[in-house]
Amino acid sequence: MKVVYISTYVPRECGIGTFTNNLLESAKNIIQEVDIDYEVVAINDAGQLYQYPPEVKFIIQQENQEEYLTASDYINDTANCCVLEHEYGIFGGQSGIYILPLLSRLRIPLVVTLHTVLEKPSYNERAVLTEICKMASSVVVMSNKAIGLLQRVYNVPIEKIIYIPHGVPVFHQQQVAAKEDLNLMNKEILLTFGFIGRNKGIETVIKALPKVISRFPNIRYIVLGKTHPNVLKHSGEEYRAYLENLVDQLSLNKHVLFINEFIDQEGLLSYLSACDIYITPYINEAQITSGTLSYAIGAGAAVLSTPYWHAKELLKDGKGRLFGFKDIDGLSSLLTELLGDPTKLKELRETASYYGQQITWPKVAEKYINIFNSTVNAVHIHTPKKSVELNLEKLPAFSLEHIKRLTNHVGIIQHATYALPNYKEGYCLDDNARALLISLMAYKEYKDPMALSLMPTYLGYIHYMQRTDGKFQNFLSFNNGFLDKIGSEDSFGRAIWALGYLFNTAPCDGYYQLGNEMFFKAVQNFDSLRSIRGIAYTIIGICFYLEYNPNDEGMIERMRNLIQQIINEYNISATERWHWFEPLLAYDNAILPLCLLQSAKFLNDDTIISIGLKTMTFLENIILKNGYLSIVGNQKWYHKDKNISKFGQQPLDVLATVLMFDQAFQLTGQKEYLEKMYISFMWFFGENDLRISLYDYETKGCCDGLENYGVNRNQGAESTLSYLIAYTTVHKTFNNL
Template sequence: MKIVYISTYAPRECGIATFTNDLLNAVLVTGSADLISQDVVAITDQKESYLYPDEVKFSIQQDNQHDYIQAANFINSEQYDCCVLEHEFGIFGGVSGLYILSLIKQIHIPLIVNFHTILEKPSTDEKAILIEIAKRASKIVVMTQHAIGILSRVYQIPVEKIVCIPHGVPTYSKSQQQAKADLQLAHKKIILTFGFIGRNKGIETVIKALPAVVRSNPEVVYLIVGKTHPNVLRHSGEEYREFLQQLTEDLKLTDYVQFVNDFVDIDLLSTYLSACDIYVTPYINEAQITSGTLSYAIGAGAAVLSTPYWHAVELLGEGRGVLFPFKDAITLGVELKKLLNSPAELIDQRARALEFGKNMTWTKLGENYLSLIREASLNYSFDSTKHLELAIADLPPFSLAHIRRLTNQVGIIQHATYSIPNYKEGYCLDDNARALLISLMAYEEFEDAHALELMPTYLAYIHYAQRPDGLFHNFMNYGNEFLDDIGSEDSFGRTIWALGYLFKASPLTSYYQLGQEMFFRASTNFENLRSIRAIAYVIMGISHYLEHQPNDENMIERMRVLSNKLVHEYKVSSNSNWEWFEPVLAYDNAILPLSLLQASKFLNDEELNFMVLKTMRFLEEIIFQNGYLSIVGNQDWYRQNQLISKFGQQPIDVTATVLMFYEAYKLTNDAQYLEKMTRSFQWFLGENDLKLALYDAETKGSCDGLESYGINRNQGAESTICYLISYLTVHKALK
């Protein structure tokens, strides 16, 4: 059995690193050294470097996404039987640790995930990431029953996928008397708190409770064992420890409080725990699903006083400890004195804790984990094509809800803040033209009543934006004032694309008539276009028009002139290693070969057909290098012999790619294009570089793009329309 763990790891000073090290040892002791092989992929933080032990075979720099992909390749090459992920949001790179998705979704072996933190009120990213991890996992391990309820209720994870294995504790070999003697505290009553120090630990509550305690128990000493948490140290230094020390001095407790500023090893920690009479966890927030320090204290047979955070409520039930209210130093003082002044009760509570702790030893945990690993390995079968398959039943329900949210009586608002229309940004012709297109497609595919209702709004905006010379204004503020004299060529081209589609899909004659007037009024400007994308959009509009009027020789000739412009640009810019229309791959790239694919149906030009296939292959090799769609980002684009800009990926490029492969499939009936079309669409559903869906099932909108930090959670008109165009195209192709 060959196992690989993804985690922080010793000598990094981190609770999860310690946990993983203990787990490896427990599994090794449970199994046989001859039969069990265990390696670690270690997460390294903030450009630190560690002298890792031999079992660490690969190190990931936390904020370098490429390292996660390389780690996946390493794991796949080493023929492991199972992978165990120790998950905590803060130890992985990207927003809310999203980079870990790039790793786990690329490996070919079963995955067991141990969630060390589970949030009842997660952010959008935290929830999405945890759900994606859970989907990939064969089994999920949590340490409390309460965690199972949260995963089921908040994240809709099936309970049968979840296993509760409590936090492990060491076997304590020293008696209390011996441990106290070793610490030179033989005649003291020891109160202990250990672990990383930070404001959320609430240690000041214990210090404030001590004056009332030491008056009747002068032999008491409170030990605060642990370093300041590294993240706290980086941002706030020792501010909290200094506050606690000052508080100790102000309350005249320096003889009763000792600070041990060290990340103690397991042997010394065991001594402290064995020595203590009362262990206190005074955390200030209930939302802590697991506390390793609390588990260790129970395992050591300490009498425990704790605030009622989730893990404490569960672990200290049935008389194994005492709960006191958050930040309540008075009640804590009362409970401390009660235990210290009642030796029999103190002994009884310690005995109950010790008995329960026998079920939490690392030996028992090793057995549970090894059994789970063997089960997962036995039942897992990797299917390299599974995630690529897509049927109509797999598609989310079709909905224009977000489009309707963005649309008012004037038109569609171009931007949104999250899913809320941003009126400050006003309207644009581009989005209203695309909105007309999607309403036509939706009515054509589903006879959607909402689509029919929305059409005249978008048509009216386009009509209002057209100038007498056939050109258009583009941007308009929320006060209905145009902000430009003449809009961009691209906005002109997109409008012609939508008006062309109106010819073949208009549900009402009056819509057709108005569209026809605007189309031909604009047509006098076709030959003046210089933008190659505007030319491509117009070619697509003409193509849709010709599907309705195939014998219009004048329009066929206009299409030929425009197509020749694209051919000319190709000949100027291309070479043996660069089969493209310009010296850069920028935005909406697939629209260029797509337009010529549509033109080829009417132009009967073999040279054109051959050139289109070359440009399609060239583009495909770039955007499918990793087996999924990874389009060129808008940060720096892509020039020959330079790095491809990975982020700033926009839905508009995905939609053009979906349409391109669909058009190729229609022309050739080659199933490979159908498969590439569905793979391209799955970019919206999470098959992308960040492994997160951009489609929002709650709002029915699409997020605006993939950025280096994560998902751009705004849901503007362009992104949602692009998702819906892609959706309807795939639906039409698969039905």
């Protein structure tokens, strides 16, 4: 069996890398008993080069998305089991999101070790960890507190969670010999080690020392470790300088020693063996695992700590003593008590040492090996989904809650800052047309009373924005000032789409009469449209009107002329390998095949159907080739014979794709299009390139898109309206089967 670890790794100065190296080396030492080989996929931080040991077979640059995907292929071809050492900060993207596409592509079992479990994660932190745990066969944690958090905050089933304590080295050196080696004989040694940063609370120990030194003048407090790389990057050595100044102010220069090194294992063991009292004065309780604390226990040190989560759990039953956060006097009292009572000090050390012998790296490695064996041999193996299960019951309930949040008496605000309306950006016709469409759809499909109450607001906005010549203005400021003289053809077409849908769905005659008036006032402008997407939206609106009045020959002829414009564009751009209407794929692409397929019901023309299906298949082969929807991003679009822009992907394009496959099913009756429609819709729920949901279960809104850093967490009108229209389309089609 071959096991591949994904982790930082030595010689990179990172606690996760050290953990992985210790675990792997210990596992190698018992390899004679089990036939397991180990490799490492190492995560590199930006711009750094390391001389990795031979077990590192693959390297991922932290912020290079493509290398994560290449790594998944390597792991699948190489290993029987994958182990992820997870810490948010070591992977690329927002909250380490780049690791999700790699894990989703694995065809082998996944074991995850969590080094951080947050009680109050951000939205993205929770989403990323939840997805990781869903894909894992086993989730290993190093404290019982983490077990409860995983169940309560991240909804991880208890049967997946395995507790294995943090491993510690086997300590051989006696304290006296260690002190001699370090030239610290006849000194009472206090020690804190690990990466240095403000959250470590080292100033608490320094401020506690004067009272203690007055009774025990031979004290030496050693602060062993470099400044944390992230702290160094953003704040430099500001914290270390503060501590050094504090030592000067308190005249403690003879008693406090800073060793600014990332010390090797042998040196660390010497300092731990030599120390009398080990102190972790952290200022925040939310630390689920502390390797430094575990090492101190393993060394048989008397440990004093603030009551952060891991310390409260690890130091119970006499393995150490606790003092309050930033409690200078409490720490002084404890130090004075223990240094003045050798018997108590010896008791603490012996209790800690006994426990430390139970959690040495070889013993911990055995537990991991047992997990690898049982995971690989288990019947259930994590594999990527070949297709999405068609199950509407798993979807959240339909809700217009976020749409209502964005709507006032004028209309729907077009943009949001997170889940709140951004009034500075005002309103637009595009979104109010979409909002009218979904309110009509929702009332027809669900009899939603909120849809009925919001409907006149959106209809009123469209009416307010229509000019005397039948065209529309698009943008309106929050103080109701017009921001353009004439709107885009896209916004015109979207308004016609919504007004066309109104003919068959108006809940009262007043709405029908106003919609009818606006629609026919705009008709005179149909023939002058030139934007290919504006034409497509208008065609869709005409199709809805013709469902109400299929005998309007004049309107059918107008639609035929508009369709011909789109076909002309296809004939100009299409080649043997490029079956499309333009020399690029830009935004809202699926709307173009959709309008052809939708018009086929009213235009008896095989050419229209043929081009509609041909261009749909061409688009499908680009955006649905990996078994999930990966739409063309708006960063650079997709120009013929060039690379596809992967980000930012927007919900608007997903909606068009859902509608396109739905219409293909309605036209052909082929059920394969149902599955493709549903797969496309599930983009909103994580079946996408970043493997993360854009639907927000708390706000009932939809995030604005997938960016190269992660999810754009703003929840503007276009995004949520696109989600809701797609949702209702899927719901209606499946309910009518």
